[in-house]
Amino acid sequence: xGKMIKLGKKRSVNLTKTRVVDFSTYLGVVLAFLIVDAMxxxxxxxxxxxxxxxPICCYIVMAVSLxxxxxxxxxxxxxxxxxxxxGAFSGIVAAMSLQGSIPSEPARLxxxxxxxxxxxxxxxxxxxxxxxxxxxxxxxxVTLAFGEIIKELINCLIIGHDENGLHVxxxxxxxxxxxxxxLTENGIEIIKGAQGATGTQMISTFTAGFILVMIxxxxxxxxxxxxxxxxxxxxxxxxxxxxxxxxxxxxxKMMAFVTxxxxxxxxxxxxxxxxxxxxSAKFNFNTSILVLVFVVLGGLGNIWGSIIAATVxxxxxxxxxxxxxxxxxxxxxxxxxVMLATNNSRLKALLARPFASLRARAAARPGKEAQ
Amino acid sequence: MPRVRSRNExxxxxxxxxxxxxxxxxxxxxxxxxxxxxxxxxxxxxxxxFNLVIxxxxxxxxxxxxxxxxxxxxxxxTKVYQPTRGSIMIDGQDTNGMSTVQVSxxxxxxxxxxxxxxxxxxxxxxxxxxxxxxxxxGMFSGIARLPxxxxxxxxxxxxxxxxxxxxxxxxxxxxxxxxxxxGAQRRLEIVRALGTNPGLLLLDEPAAGMNPSETVELMENIxxxxxxxxxxxxxxxxxxxxxxxxxxxxCVLNFGKVIAKGTPEDIQSNPVVIEAYxxxxxx
Numbered sequence: 001x002g003k004m005i006k007l008g009k010k011r012s013v014n015l016t017k018t019r020v021v022d023f024s025t026y027l028g029v030v031l032a033f034l035i036v037d038a039m040x041x042x043x044x045x046x047x048x049x050x051x052x053x054x055p056i057c058c059y060i061v062m063a064v065s066l067x068x069x070x071x072x073x074x075x076x077x078x079x080x081x082x083x084x085x086x087g088a089f090s091g092i093v094a095a096m097s098l099q100g101s102i103p104s105e106p107a108r109l110x111x112x113x114x115x116x117x118x119x120x121x122x123x124x125x126x127x128x129x130x131x132x133x134x135x136x137x138x139x140x141x142v143t144l145a146f147g148e149i150i151k152e153l154i155n156c157l158i159i160g161h162d163e164n165g166l167h168v169x170x171x172x173x174x175x176x177x178x179x180x181x182x183l184t185e186n187g188i189e190i191i192k193g194a195q196g197a198t199g200t201q202m203i204s205t206f207t208a209g210f211i212l213v214m215i216x217x218x219x220x221x222x223x224x225x226x227x228x229x230x231x232x233x234x235x236x237x238x239x240x241x242x243x244x245x246x247x248x249x250x251x252x253k254m255m256a257f258v259t260x261x262x263x264x265x266x267x268x269x270x271x272x273x274x275x276x277x278x279x280s281a282k283f284n285f286n287t288s289i290l291v292l293v294f295v296v297l298g299g300l301g302n303i304w305g306s307i308i309a310a311t312v313x314x315x316x317x318x319x320x321x322x323x324x325x326x327x328x329x330x331x332x333x334x335x336x337x338v339m340l341a342t343n344n345s346r347l348k349a350l351l352a353r354p355f356a357s358l359r360a361r362a363a364a365r366p367g368k369e370a371q
Numbered sequence: 372m373p374r375v376r377s378r379n380e381x382x383x384x385x386x387x388x389x390x391x392x393x394x395x396x397x398x399x400x401x402x403x404x405x406x407x408x409x410x411x412x413x414x415x416x417x418x419x420x421f422n423l424v425i426x427x428x429x430x431x432x433x434x435x436x437x438x439x440x441x442x443x444x445x446x447x448x449t450k451v452y453q454p455t456r457g458s459i460m461i462d463g464q465d466t467n468g469m470s471t472v473q474v475s476x477x478x479x480x481x482x483x484x485x486x487x488x489x490x491x492x493x494x495x496x497x498x499x500x501x502x503x504x505x506x507x508x509g510m511f512s513g514i515a516r517l518p519x520x521x522x523x524x525x526x527x528x529x530x531x532x533x534x535x536x537x538x539x540x541x542x543x544x545x546x547x548x549x550x551x552x553x554g555a556q557r558r559l560e561i562v563r564a565l566g567t568n569p570g571l572l573l574l575d576e577p578a579a580g581m582n583p584s585e586t587v588e589l590m591e592n593i594x595x596x597x598x599x600x601x602x603x604x605x606x607x608x609x610x611x612x613x614x615x616x617x618x619x620x621x622c623v624l625n626f627g628k629v630i631a632k633g634t635p636e637d638i639q640s641n642p643v644v645i646e647a648y649x650x651x652x653x654x
Contacts, residue, residue: 219514226513226520227499227506234489234500241487244449245567246475246504255510 022221025304029217033210040206048318056314057209058084058271061216063294063306065263068220070292071301072229073256074236075132079143080291082150083261084268085283086123087116089154091269092197092278096190097161105203112203112273113212113266120265123150124258132253135239139257147288154280155194162187196279197272204274212270213307216263220303223259232256297338391620391632396426400463402478402571402603403448408457409627410447417443418627421457425571425620430597431605432618434638436647440627441607442484445573449481450474462570476504478570482560482577484607490549494540494559497548498531501566534562537599538592553580558592565600572596574606578613586610590617615639623647 036053039045062084069077091112102108123146131142158169160181167181171193178189191197223229231252234242239249272278294313298305316334320327392401401424408421418440425431433441446452448459450471459466461477469477480501489497499506506527508519535541538558543551548559557577564572577593578586590613597604608614614621615635623631623638625647631638638644 222514222516223510226510227503227508227523228510228513230492230496230500231503233492233496237489237491238487240451240471241483241489242500243471244451244475244481244483244487245501245563246472247500248472 018225021304022225025217025221025307026214028304029210029213029307037206037210048321049315052315052318053206054204054209054274055271056311057206057213058267058274059291059294059310059314060213060307061267061270062264062291063298063310064213064216064220064303065260065267066291067295067298067301067303067306068223068256068260068263070295071299072220072224072236073232073253073260075253075257076137076140077143077257077260078140078285078288078292079127079145079147079150080260080264081283081285081287082143082147083120083123083264084271084287085147085150085154085280087120087265087268088272088278088283089157089191089197089268089280090119090265091116092200092272093159093161093166093190094269095203095273096188096200097166099188099201100163105201106205106208109203109205109208109270109273113208113269116269116272117262117266120268121258121262123265124261125254127261128254128257132257133250144285144288147283147285151280151284154191154196157191158189158193159191160187160189194279196277196281198277200273200276200278202274202276204270209270212266216266217303219259219263223256228252228255293335297335391634392424392426393429393619396428399427401425401460402427402429402462403605404460405448406458406460408444408447408454408459410443410452410455416627418447418624419456421447421624421627421629423622423629423632425603425605427570427603428597428601429603429620430593430618431603432614432621433605433607433624434609434611434614434621435624435630439624441624442575443627444624445481445575445607448474448573449479475567478568479573480564480567480569480571481573482557482564482575484575484579486553486556486560488548488556488559488563490547492548493544494535494546494548494551495528495531495544497559497563498534498566499527501534501563502527502530502568505568531566534565537565537596538562554585557581561592561596565596570602572602572604574604574608576607576609578608578610583612586613589613593617 036045040050040053062080066077066080069075069080094115095108095112098108098111102111127142127146131139156171158171158176158178158181160167160178160183162184163186164184167183167187169176169180174193176193178192181187181189183189189199224233231242231247232255234245234247235249235252243249268283290313291310294309295306297313298307298309313335317327317331320330323330403423403425405421405423409419410417421444423431433444435441443452447454450466450469450473461474461479464477466474466477489500492500506523508517508523511517512519532541532544535544538561540555540558540562543555548556551559557580561572561574561577574593578589581589593604593606594617596602606614606618618635621633621635621638622629623641623644630647631641631644633641
């Protein structure tokens with residue numbers, strides 16, 4: 001390479017804008033946690049709301065991680081709950097099996113989250129390897145099928161643990177029962193086929209949920225601002241151009257998709273260890289669509305939006321429980337209103353008034369000239 | 372520019388007899404050599420028997436009427452399409468079976484006829500994406516923000532601004548690529564391609580949509596890029612002032628076949644080329 005052209009005016013990078021956005025996201029989540037935690041300790045929260053705290057954390061992680069696939073990678077995934085399911089049941093098995101050997105609950109929870117994430121990541125690789133090489137919307141179809149397959153597979157699963165280790169039966173023709181596991185007297189039945197996981201020790205905590213949300217945010221936001229994240233967004237914007245500058249599209253699609261699956265797995269493990277009973281039917285197509293609704297309403301690629309949408313839309317059905325028959329109606333109306341509002345430029349301008357200076361700067365940019 | 376058409380004068384053994392490359396590049400391996408390159412789409416032969424040699428610092432032109440197969444040639448060279456017949460040698464290396472990514476790593480960069488920027492990303496990120504293969508840190512360093520991340524990103528940032536300064540665009544670094552005016556988008560595509568550190572730069576209609584004064588500026592910039600980076604540039608262009616003004620060798624395509632090769636002077640007076648563009652005079 002010859003001598004470079006002399007740099008004209010050296011200017012400092014304006015990374016500040018993205019840094020401020022990231023920092024305010026972290027700060028907002030930390031503040032929200034501190035406030036809610038203080039209220040929780042002060043006994044100011046109703047039972048039904050405090051019971052929602054861990055699911056909210058799980059759904060935030062689900063929404064943010066799905067946003068990585070849908071908003072940042074630009075591939076539609078309709079089976080995100082499938083990865084949550086894999087994480088939930090593998091996490092439960094890990095936590096219950098280690099009951100004897102690791103007495104510390106937080107340590108067991110941490111191991112369960114890691115195991116859940118790892119198993120979901122493996123599932124992500126299995127789904128991703130054949131599909132992500134293709135161009136087109138194949139991922140949506142395959143993940144849709146994956147979610148259903150996982151649900152049925154876990155329905156067939158009978159798992160127990162005793163001092164001899166794990167006992168696993170695939171109950172394909174529904175002829176086997178828990179007694180076929182051959183557990184010793186000290187053994188525990190962890191997953192009982194269609195009954196799901198019962199008698200699970202509820203070791204999930206709100207603090208663990210908060211930590212998982214923070215880890216998810218750090219992973220996703222830092223990934224997006226790095227070389228790999230740029231490549232992922234480049235593939236979304238223009239795959240042919242991305243390949244022409246030497247970006248291996250399949251590799252980076254896998255990276256985003258598997259990261260997303262792993263985070264969903266960790267969320268699933270946290271979710272699974274929050275309930276004493278859990279069946280695989282919980283993680284059905286409706287759950288996948290629910291998480292997709294969080295992402296779409298919050299805005300594709302908008303992490304903040306995902307957090308808020310996941311929180312509000314998880315609380316809302318519970319908060320409306322008093323309205324009984326009308327609550328799903330109100331829920332639907334709220335969804336429609338939010339969709340209308342986010343597409344309404346006048347309302348957007350109203351909401352954006354606090355950020356008037358930012359908007360003004362954006363407006364000062366030159367528009368795209370006619371081609 | 373003195374030209375040679377006899378293989379005996381060339382130190383390269385297998386230089387085809389009809390190769391036109393500048394005198395100064397004769398003692399070096401050509402950056403690109405295609406032999407009998409062709410592609411069929413079903414029953415349609417889009418490009419056939421395409422032979423071309425480009426010297427290491429040559430500015431070459433590829434012209435022809437609409438639908439002649441010029442962009443198809445670019446797509447073959449960058450392996451967007453896999454050729455049906457023939458071979459492409461880049462820097463002396465056979466690219467048979469390679470992917471777009473591998474060819475890019477060999478040093479072929481391109482721009483697109485219909486602009487293909489990463490329009491939701493900033494101008495600076497677009498250039499950094501061009502430099503993707505030269506920025507060396509992994510996914511984990513990026514997530515954990517290890518020292519490698521900070522160091523590499525700082526180097527990438529400075530280099531990106533340096534490249535943008537070729538077109539005096541460093542002040543636009545923070546703008547979204549999609550929000551730039553048309554001309555600036557075209558220039559950004561060139562900068563992004565230069566970011567890959569190419570040996571051969573393929574420009575697909577770089578002057579499309581530009582007014583005459585912008586075109587003159589573009590011509591100066593293309594020559595400046597060649598001189599600064601010492602690379603070969605091949606361009607598709609309909610603006611004959613640009614092609615005749617800066618290209619050292621020109622190849623004319625019609626219906627997927629090469630109908631003429633030579634210096635701008637040769638091409639301008641070639642009756643076959645005139646016929647291809649204007650049609651045959653009625654007797």
